[in-house]
Amino acid sequence: MLATAPLVSTVRVPLGERGYDVRIGPGLLERLGEAVAEMFPPVGGRPNRLFLVYDAGIPDEHVVAASRSLAHAGFRVAAASVQPHEPQKNLGTLARLLVDISETRHERGEPVVALGGGVTGDVAGFMAATYRRGVPLIQVPTTLLAMVDASVGGKTGVNLLTETGLQKNLVGAFHQPRLVLADVRVLHSLPDRQFAAGLAECFKHGLLSADFGDADLFSWTLSALPRVLRREDSVTVELIARNVAVKAAVVGGDEREEAAADGVAGSGKPGRAVLNLGHTFAHAIETVPDLSPTGLREDAPLLHGEAVGLGLVAAATTSVALGKAEPTIPERVRQALEAVRLPVRVRNLPAAGAVLDRMLEDKKVSAGRLRLVAPASLGRSVIVVDPPEAAVTAGIDAVRS
Numbered sequence: 001m002l003a004t005a006p007l008v009s010t011v012r013v014p015l016g017e018r019g020y021d022v023r024i025g026p027g028l029l030e031r032l033g034e035a036v037a038e039m040f041p042p043v044g045g046r047p048n049r050l051f052l053v054y055d056a057g058i059p060d061e062h063v064v065a066a067s068r069s070l071a072h073a074g075f076r077v078a079a080a081s082v083q084p085h086e087p088q089k090n091l092g093t094l095a096r097l098l099v100d101i102s103e104t105r106h107e108r109g110e111p112v113v114a115l116g117g118g119v120t121g122d123v124a125g126f127m128a129a130t131y132r133r134g135v136p137l138i139q140v141p142t143t144l145l146a147m148v149d150a151s152v153g154g155k156t157g158v159n160l161l162t163e164t165g166l167q168k169n170l171v172g173a174f175h176q177p178r179l180v181l182a183d184v185r186v187l188h189s190l191p192d193r194q195f196a197a198g199l200a201e202c203f204k205h206g207l208l209s210a211d212f213g214d215a216d217l218f219s220w221t222l223s224a225l226p227r228v229l230r231r232e233d234s235v236t237v238e239l240i241a242r243n244v245a246v247k248a249a250v251v252g253g254d255e256r257e258e259a260a261a262d263g264v265a266g267s268g269k270p271g272r273a274v275l276n277l278g279h280t281f282a283h284a285i286e287t288v289p290d291l292s293p294t295g296l297r298e299d300a301p302l303l304h305g306e307a308v309g310l311g312l313v314a315a316a317t318t319s320v321a322l323g324k325a326e327p328t329i330p331e332r333v334r335q336a337l338e339a340v341r342l343p344v345r346v347r348n349l350p351a352a353g354a355v356l357d358r359m360l361e362d363k364k365v366s367a368g369r370l371r372l373v374a375p376a377s378l379g380r381s382v383i384v385v386d387p388p389e390a391a392v393t394a395g396i397d398a399v400r401s
Contacts, residue, residue: 007233009241013152014252018176022152022248024240026233028183029065029140032113033073036138039178040111042074048110049076051101053124055116057084058142059189066115066140078104082120086286086304089119089159091171097127111136111178117143117194118150118304122169125156129175139177143190144198145305147182148205148243153251153275167361168283174256184236193293195231196340197305202239203336204277204312205246210379211269212249214242218336218378225339250275261371261385270373270383276364277373277381278311281395284358285310288350293343295401302346309342310399312375318395319374322387329375330398345401352393359392 008025023035042048050070054063063079070077080100082093101112112135114124121139128137139151157172187195199221206218220242221228227235250272253264259271285291286307292300302310316333319325334344349355364371369386376382 007237009237011241011244011248013176013248015176015255020176020178020180022180022182022244024147024182024184024237024244026183026185026237028181029062029186030069032066032140032181033069033071033075035179035181036070036075036111036113037073040109040136043109047074047076049078049104049106050111050113051104051106052077052079052113052115053097053120053127054079054081055084055120055142056081058116058186062142062186062189063115066113070113078106082116082123084117084119086119086159086168086301087161087166089123090161091158093123094127094130094158097123098131101127101131106131106135108132108135111138113138113140114151115140115142116146117141118146121146121151122156122172123158125154125175125177126158126172129156129173134175137175137177139180141180141182142186144187144195144240145201146198147187147240148198149201149247151177151180151182152244152247154255164361165358166287168287182240184231184233184240187231187236192341193303194305196342197303197308199228199340200278200305200309200312200337200342202243203333204275204308205243207312207333207375207378208270208274208277208373208381209246210377211274212246214246215379217242217246222336222339229340247275261383263383270381273364273371273383274373274381276371277375278308278315280311280359280362280364280370280372281314281355281399282307282311283362284355285346285349285399287358288355291346291348293346295347302343306343309337309344310346313337313344314395314399315373316375316395317398318372318387318391319376321391321394322374322384324374324376324382324384326377329378332378333375345399347401349396349400352396355396356389356392
């Protein structure tokens with residue numbers, strides 16, 4: 001599954017003709033043009049074109065490095081920016097990008113390159129999925145969270161603002177990238193809070209990885225944390241590669257999340273829905289306005305990864321209440337989150353009933369029944385359909401400060 005060169009790893013996402021590589025290593029941004037040119041050589045004697053969608057919040061140097069590399073490889077580059085905030089991940093932003101790309105007369109065989117965090121990748125990916133009914137997509141994630149999770153697997157989309165509030169990722173499409181290029185050196189400039197938020201997704205993968213080829217991912221991540229937090233390139237590459245390998249194995253078995261609640265038929269493994277571990281709680285929590293990881297208004301809103309960490313605690317507590325996990329599991333999850341200074345409780349959380357109502361608006365709800373992913377151990381999780389309200393309430397109350 002992994003092919004390695006010095007400090008560079010490649011993970012294959014096994015989807016047959018739609019399979020693709022995730023390349024992870026230092027200095028890859030400067031080689032972006034070379035990598036894209038290999039896949040999209042000039043046609044008809046004219047320079048190839050591409051459309052670059054970049055995250056307005058990343059350092060200018062990353063945008064310049066990507067643009068320069070693409071230009072040196074012979075591409076004519078048109079570009080547009082996206083604000084990296086959940087409220088801006090909406091249909092209005094999508095419409096603006098579609099107008100921008102259409103004005104360049106971008107053709108179906110020409111790629112879109114998404115450079116940035118998860119918001120940018122989701123919106124640019126959805127644009128690529130819908131413009132001319134689909135154009136090629138290259139994901140170039142610049143946050144740890146996007147590298148280990150959001151850029152891999154083909155889920156794209158935007159949020160929908162309704163009378164009941166922000167509905168996360170309610171409008172979207174599956175659109176697999178042709179390539180994912182993760183340059184770990186861009187993480188050196190990532191703020192500590194953003195870096196820690198990405199580690200929440202790593203802990204999530206560690207809580208389900210035993211069924212997907214890496215039974216000790218959770219414990220290895222804890223042991224590697226001192227080097228990870230120093231952002232040493234070699235251990236960061238290994239961290240990302242191991243997480244991506246787990247996600248690739250999940251996606252390869254259930255690309256469009258179509259497996260039954262009890263898993264992929266004949267495999268004995270849970271389907272793609274298992275990747276939602278902690279997320280049903282998280283999506284409900286992060287749409288509550290003004291919640292803060294510190295309780296200070298200036299630190300609001302919660303980052304997605306911070307909400308995921310809270311969701312992992314809530315899911316683990318619910319799992320204990322359901323009798324599916326040992327009582328020690330929630331505390332082990334809390335200790336992991338606290339080790340990277342992620343919040344394990346939050347102030348001003350609404351009443352459990354109000355949070356549960358938000359959870360029931362989640363797009364994973366089926367026939368009005370909630371589907372939750374419950375950790376059973378440090379490495380294995382199960383999908384629970386229609387859990388008792390008391391167990392879910394126990395999970396919500398566990399993250400209330």
